[in-house]
Every structure is written in structure tokens, then in C-alpha cells.
Amino acid sequence: MGGATKGRDVVPDATESSAPREGLSRTRVLRAAVDYADANGIESLTMRTLAAELGVVPMALYKHVANKDDLLDGMVEVIVGEIGPTPASGHWKPDVRRRVLAARAALLRHRWSQAVLESRAAMTAPMLGYLDSLVGLFVSGGLPIDLTHSVMHALGNRMWGFGEDLFAATPPSETESFNAQKDALPARFPNLAAIAAAAIHVDPESGRLTGCDSQAEFEFALDLVLDGVERLDVRDGKED
Amino acid sequence: MGGATKGRDVVPDATESSAPREGLSRTRVLRAAVDYADANGIESLTMRTLAAELGVVPMALYKHVANKDDLLDGMVEVIVGEIGPTPASGHWKPDVRRRVLAARAALLRHRWSQAVLESRAAMTAPMLGYLDSLVGLFVSGGLPIDLTHSVMHALGNRMWGFGEDLFAATPPSETESFNAQKDALPARFPNLAAIAAAAIHVDPESGRLTGCDSQAEFEFALDLVLDGVERLDVRDGKED
DNA sequence: ATTGACAGGTGTACATCGTACACCTAGATT
DNA sequence: AATCTAGGTGTACGATGTACACCTGTCAAT
Numbered sequence: 325m326g327g328a329t330k331g332r333d334v335v336p337d338a339t340e341s342s343a344p345r346e347g348l349s350r351t352r353v354l355r356a357a358v359d360y361a362d363a364n365g366i367e368s369l370t371m372r373t374l375a376a377e378l379g380v381v382p383m384a385l386y387k388h389v390a391n392k393d394d395l396l397d398g399m400v401e402v403i404v405g406e407i408g409p410t411p412a413s414g415h416w417k418p419d420v421r422r423r424v425l426a427a428r429a430a431l432l433r434h435r436w437s438q439a440v441l442e443s444r445a446a447m448t449a450p451m452l453g454y455l456d457s458l459v460g461l462f463v464s465g466g467l468p469i470d471l472t473h474s475v476m477h478a479l480g481n482r483m484w485g486f487g488e489d490l491f492a493a494t495p496p497s498e499t500e501s502f503n504a505q506k507d508a509l510p511a512r513f514p515n516l517a518a519i520a521a522a523a524i525h526v527d528p529e530s531g532r533l534t535g536c537d538s539q540a541e542f543e544f545a546l547d548l549v550l551d552g553v554e555r556l557d558v559r560d561g562k563e564d
Numbered sequence: 565m566g567g568a569t570k571g572r573d574v575v576p577d578a579t580e581s582s583a584p585r586e587g588l589s590r591t592r593v594l595r596a597a598v599d600y601a602d603a604n605g606i607e608s609l610t611m612r613t614l615a616a617e618l619g620v621v622p623m624a625l626y627k628h629v630a631n632k633d634d635l636l637d638g639m640v641e642v643i644v645g646e647i648g649p650t651p652a653s654g655h656w657k658p659d660v661r662r663r664v665l666a667a668r669a670a671l672l673r674h675r676w677s678q679a680v681l682e683s684r685a686a687m688t689a690p691m692l693g694y695l696d697s698l699v700g701l702f703v704s705g706g707l708p709i710d711l712t713h714s715v716m717h718a719l720g721n722r723m724w725g726f727g728e729d730l731f732a733a734t735p736p737s738e739t740e741s742f743n744a745q746k747d748a749l750p751a752r753f754p755n756l757a758a759i760a761a762a763a764i765h766v767d768p769e770s771g772r773l774t775g776c777d778s779q780a781e782f783e784f785a786l787d788l789v790l791d792g793v794e795r796l797d798v799r800d801g802k803e804d
Numbered sequence: 805a806t807t808g809a810c811a812g813g814t815g816t817a818c819a820t821c822g823t824a825c826a827c828c829t830a831g832a833t834t
Numbered sequence: 835a836a837t838c839t840a841g842g843t844g845t846a847c848g849a850t851g852t853a854c855a856c857c858t859g860t861c862a863a864t
Contacts, residue, residue, distance in 0.1 A: 383813080549792070553711065
């Protein structure tokens with residue numbers, strides 16, 4: 325069986341400490357791309373400029389990234405990977421708060437990242453890992469799985485109708501290497517798997533299996549916010 | 565002097581009823597672009613394909629749109645313009661709900677539109693008009709202006725740290741035609757003007773004038789959702 | 805040591821895209 | 835009739851992603 329070892333991992337193996345600055349690697353390319361985008365803006369990041377930055381000919385990059393889209397995906401992977409763990413107390417509310425704020429901080433460190441992330445809602449492994457960790461905080465804090473599911477949608481939605489839910493899991497590009505790991509996904513992201521299992525239900529009309537209703541999830545999120553605002557208004561205005 | 569009358573309006577003047585299908589116009593170009601994107605996907609919309617669709621040579625388009633960015637901006641304008649008015653009862657909650665849902669429906673009619681809209685957070689006139697109408701619903705429903713301000717941020721944020729607030733008003737590209745109208749903005753969008761006025765405050769530390777604190781707004785939105793979830797959880801779990 | 809396979813860097817070349825620029829043309833204005 | 839001008843045309847160029855053939859140094863197997 326050939327080529328099964330062709331890792332597309334984010335951090336495959338660091339042979340960088342021994343060889344100081346010689347030889348590219350996927351990680352080195354990605355890191356250089358992130359740095360370059362930080363310094364010069366994402367719009368001026370081209371395969372040529374990046375190659376020049378690395379002192380290499382443009383086509384050399386293609387030995388480490390499949391194409392520019394793959395490069396961009398890799399860049400978000402790097403940043404999402406920077407989020408890092410946050411301490412958990414077992415109370416979902418402060419735990420989730422901390423974690424989300426940490427994510428925001430990581431994204432803010434690279435101004436271009438949100439635009440790139442939104443332009444390609446590719447669910448890469450670190451992304452799934454982050455989502456899984458969030459879900460884990462909710463459920464291990466005692467929140468029911470259905471509610472957790474809806475909350476994840478609420479957090480991923482923009483609530484004035486613009487921008488579809490980021491939690492609408494766009495699977496990563498259907499590469500062979502991904503398909504190879506597909507079966508292992510539930511094991512790697514057990515919390516997401518639990519949500520997916522809970523979300524699948526039978527449509528009473530057609531009798532067919534169906535996923536979640538994005539319109540319903542949107543309205544849930546919207547009402548959550550509006551109800552919250554109403555409470556704030558009543559409390560502040562009428563002195564409890 | 566010279567060229568001040570070069571209108572970049574969305575619907576400049578409809579000389580289309582008399583001349584059936586002859587001659588381009590900004591509106592005709594934009595509408596064709598929207599239709600083409602609907603049918604073939606935004607990624608295959610190029611100046612050349614669009615020109616071909618209109619039976620015209622590519623460069624002809626540039627007599628009606630400044631460049632491709634302007635074209636895309638115009639396309640969003642068209643769609644935001646499609647949102648249309650919604651009936652208002654004077655109660656902000658159902659009114660806002662209706663309006664937001666209408667916006668979502670308009671955007672969903674054109675799958676590509678959210679991506680385009682988010683890729684260029686340009687605050688075009690129809691966009692400002694929509695926001696202004698939303699704010700108007702809140703305040704005429706009796707919600708205090710400060711709270712309205714925060715809610716607008718909450719609605720525009722993605723709440724897991726990804727994606728900065730759409731309500732962080734990126735001004736439209738600084739064209740001459742825009743600057744000409746700049747002074748008229750408060751009159752055209754009075755509700756937005758009120759929010760802007762309320763948001764400006766003096767920073768206690770430096771003593772300088774400052775806009776709104778995006779971090780604070782983000783945390784407000786996040787807590788709004790988390791508090792709401794907590795209430796739902798308590799109520800459902802413990803039977804009120 | 806010889807070989808040969810292969811990971812990884814090179815060079816050339818091309819298709820696609822946005823768009824600058826000069827030109828043309830028909831209808832309106834004087 | 836002369837002229838202006840809005841608007842469509844044709845050509846051409848630079849930037850960009852990337853296919854493809856090639857070269858080279860390293861290391862394993864002979």
C-alpha cells in the first residue's frame with residue numbers, strides 16, 4: 325500500500341532544531357506564511373512573495389502544500405492550534421467563557437485570520453479539536469446534549485441574517501488522507517460525535533433521516549439574544 | 565468642478581422601460597451579475613463571463629462599474645436592497661425578529677452573498693439603511709440607546725471568537741462621491757448617528773475621545789448568550 | 805564502493821484574470 | 835453642419851496560480 329504514510333499533519337516532525345535554517349517543511353512554510361501575512365497583509369501573500377521570503381523558487385512550495393488553498397487552510401490550522409488549552413473548573417459557564425475568549429485572542433493576534441477562516445469554512449483537525457473541546461466543556465458541566473448542540477449553533481451564527489452558521493460542519497476537502505482517517509473521527513472528537521448522533525432525527529413528514537434544521541437553530545439563537553436583551557431592559561429600567 | 569454629478573447610486577435612473585433590452589446601465593450590469601452568480605456560482609463570475617452574458621465586450625463593463633470590487637459591492641447592495649420593509653408594531657422584539665428574519669431570507673436566496681458580504685465589510689448605503697432601520701425598531705420600541713448599541717454589536721458578532729463584529733462600521737471606500745455625501749449621513753441615517761454619538765466617550769485614563777470597546781462588546785454578547793443558556797437549562801432541568 | 809530510488813529544489817511556460825489605453829461611433833447640443 | 839460626449843470595442847500587459855520536465859543530494863541496498 326503506497327503513500328499511506330504521507331502525513332498532512334500540522335506538526336509532523338520537527339527536524340528543525342538540528343538543521344538550523346536549511347530545508348523547507350510544511351510547518352516552516354506555514355509559519356513563514358503566517359509571519360508574512362502578519363507583517364504585510366494577507367492580500368500581498370502570493371506564492372511568489374512567500375517563496376522569495378523563504379529564499380526559494382515558487383514551485384518549491386508545492387512540495388509541501390498542495391496549492392494555495394491548502395496553504396491558507398494550513399495557516400488557519402496554525403492559528404487555531406495557537407489557542408492552546410485553558411483551565412477547566414467543571415462549571416461550563418466560566419470554562420466556556422475562558423475558552424472562547426482565548427480563541428478570540430488568538431485570532432486577534434493575526435488580523436487577517438478571521439477573513440481567511442470565514443472564506444473557507446473548512447473543518448480542519450485543529451478546528452474540530454477546538455469545537456470538540458468546547459462541546460466537552462458544556463456537557464461535562466452538565467448541560468444536556470441537545471441544548472449544547474443549539475448553543476454551538478448560536479455561538480457560530482451571525483444573528484442578523486448575514487453569514488451562515490460556522491458550525492454547519494463543512495467537511496474538510498475530501499482528500500484521500502482525510503478519507504483514511506474518517507473512521508477515526510468519532511474517537512478523536514467524541515463530543516462532536518455525540519452531538520451529531522443527537523442531532524440526527526426522523527422527519528415526521530417524509531419519514532426520512534434528516535440533520536439539524538438551520539432555520540430553527542438560527543431562530544433559537546436570535547431569540548436567545550432578544551430574550552436576554554429584554555431581561556436586561558426590564559431589570560435596568562424597572563429596578564428589579 | 566467637473567464630474568461631481570457622476571452618480572454611484574444604486575438605482576440612478578431607470579431608462580429601461582423605454583429602451584427594452586438595449587444599452588447597459590449600472591443596474592442592468594449588477595442585476596445580470598447577481599443572476600449569473602445565482603446560476604453559476606460566484607467563483608465563475610469574471611468580468612469576461614459577465615460581459616459575455618450581456619453580449620458585450622469585457623471592457624464595456626468598466627463604463628458602469630469602477631472595477632470588480634465595485635461590482636461585488638454593487639451586488640451586495642442589490643441584495644440588501646431586496647430586504648424590503650417589514651411591518652412594525654412598535655414592540656421592538658417582534659419587530660426586530662421579523663426584520664432580521666427577512667434579512668436572512670433575502671441573503672439565503674443568493675447562497676454566495678454571505679461570503680461576498682463578509683469578504684468586504686463595506687458599509688454601502690443600503691447596508692447603512694438596513695442597520696439604521698434595525699436601530700430604529702429598537703429605540704422606537706423604547707430600548708435605551710446604549711443598550712441598543714450593545715445589542716447591535718451582539719447581533720453582528722460571531723460569538724466564539726471568530727470573525728470580528730460586522731457592526732464595526734468599515735466606512736465605504738473613500739470615493740469622492742462618498743465624501744460628497746458624508747455630511748448628509750446623519751440626516752439619512754439618524755438612528756445610526758444617535759448610536760455613534762452615544763458611543764463616543766472620554767477614556768478615563770488618557771482623557772482622549774474614544775469609540776466603543778470591541779472587547780467589551782464581544783464579552784457582552786458572549787455573556788448574553790451564556791446567561792440565556794443558563795436560564796434555559798435551569799428552567800428545563802428543574803421545572804421552573 | 806556502486807547504484808538507484810526518491811525527496812525536494814529549479815526553470816520554463818502557460819492559462820486566467822483584472823484592467824490600462826487608445827480608438828471608434830451614434831446621438832445630443834450648439 | 836460642427837462638435838461634444840457617453841458608451842461600446844480591440845488590443846495588450848502584468849500579476850498570479852500552477853503543470854511539467856528536470857536536476858541533485860542523500861541514503862539504503864547491493
